[in-house]
Amino acid sequence: MSPLVATEVVIAALCLLVLLVIVATLVRRRALAGHKALMPCAMRTPESRRWRLGFVRFGRGTLEWFPLAGVSLRAERTWQRPELDLGLPTEVTELVPGLPDAVSVTAQDGQGAVQLAIAPGNYTAVRSWAESAPPGHTSYVA
Numbered sequence: 001m002s003p004l005v006a007t008e009v010v011i012a013a014l015c016l017l018v019l020l021v022i023v024a025t026l027v028r029r030r031a032l033a034g035h036k037a038l039m040p041c042a043m044r045t046p047e048s049r050r051w052r053l054g055f056v057r058f059g060r061g062t063l064e065w066f067p068l069a070g071v072s073l074r075a076e077r078t079w080q081r082p083e084l085d086l087g088l089p090t091e092v093t094e095l096v097p098g099l100p101d102a103v104s105v106t107a108q109d110g111q112g113a114v115q116l117a118i119a120p121g122n123y124t125a126v127r128s129w130a131e132s133a134p135p136g137h138t139s140y141v142a
Helices: 003-033 120-131
Strands: 037-044 052-058 062-067 077-080 103-109 112-118
Touching: 003 037, 003 052, 037 120, 052 120, 062 120, 077 103, 103 120, 112 120
Parallel strands: none
Antiparallel strands: 037 052, 037 112, 052 062, 062 077, 103 112
């Protein structure tokens, strides 16, 4: 095999690999959504000062965070609605990759506290979800 043909084969293989990664990412994102709201959101723990980009999804009773990169369809962090305490939003002073105008909010439950960076409009949706509940879940009959 000549060097020119070998180079073409390598370039074609790399292009195919890039295409497969893009397709796999899009398929995973669609599978994660699963007919629920899925929004970009970065997270960082108190141990790490680095923002990790991912997606937040809320359903009937849980708020779930998934990392952007990876193949797993399981949430890395899950909060139950009754246990979730969202702090007040603050302006993010450092750059959050993929979220240029994000606000930061502390999310706390029995597992501990983390910071979430999310777009202001999406923060409003998450806050509304956290403060709402299905009928009968917050009413007490004496």
